[in-house]
Amino acid sequence: MQPLILEAEAPVRITHPDKLLFVDPPVTKLAYLEYLVQMAPYLLSHLRDRRITLVRCPHGIAGHRFYQRHVPSGAPSYIPYREVEGGKREIVIEDVATLLFYANLGTIEFHAELHRLSDPRPRVLSFDLDPSDTSDFEKVRKTAFYVRDTLSELDLPSVVKTSGASGLQVFVPLLEPIAYEDSRRIVRFIARYVEGRWPHIATTARLIKERGDKVYVDAPQHGPTRTLIAPYSVRATPLATVSTPIHWSELEGGCRPQDFTIRNVPARVAQFGDLMTESVAPASAATIAKMLNSQR
Structure with missing residues (x-):
């Protein structure tokens, strides 16, 4: 042609x-x-x-x-x-x-990147959940719920999206941007809490050989020089999967990253809109300040 x-x-x-x-x-x-x-x-x-x-x-x-x-x-x-x-x-x-x-x-x-060039502060907290065994999505699903429930206990809203590959990513939208120094402190605290409360399934170990068959809660990925797959980007997978924001209820219902592809995501977004920006109210500055003060 x-x-x-x-x-x-x-x-x-x-x-x-x-x-x-x-x-x-x-x-x-x-x-x-x-x-x-x-x-x-x-x-x-x-x-x-x-x-x-x-x-x-x-x-x-x-x-x-x-x-x-x-x-x-x-x-x-x-x-x-x-x-x-x-x-x-x-x-x-x-x-x-x-x-x-x-x-x-x-x-x-x-x-x-999580932040904009016009403002070097992120407007989200991010938790990248990476399975050691890419065929065992059930562990990733459970870990995502543990992260969600922990955030809920802290009065923090959350949005989940598929990575488009084998993992999930959980985000906390923020009403006001905060410095990476503060956002990383919160993300590390929550990641370590999840690891400590559910040590059979979650880990923050940086070295792959130390993770065993656990899900890596990747706190370092939340940083000023790091990037994450963008929402609605296609992935280089055989099924042409798409990194897709989803409802928590869909995850509870058993959906998997392979369910969202180049063929069905446009119709889905036409129905639901952009769940990354429209599904929850962002966390207030007061809530974030309370979290930071509790860690001082």
């Missing part, structure tokens, strides 16, 4: 639109781009004003993949960037044209 021109904020040239990015079930580059265009209002809200790390699979998910943090040479003039020391240009994504440009290069995954 001949290259296409997709019109966005700038015209974007799409090469090999019939290339298979996912084989079974099949998803072509064009079908993937159509997903991104449809989901752009939601995905971009979690990418804008942040440094982005890409996972590129130029020959599809069965081929070589690699991380990319800097704008490639030869990028068109409409591609935004953040220039840093040494003249390097860090990736930022502000519009549909930029999203499509990187997708045309084979970008499947978009990972974003």
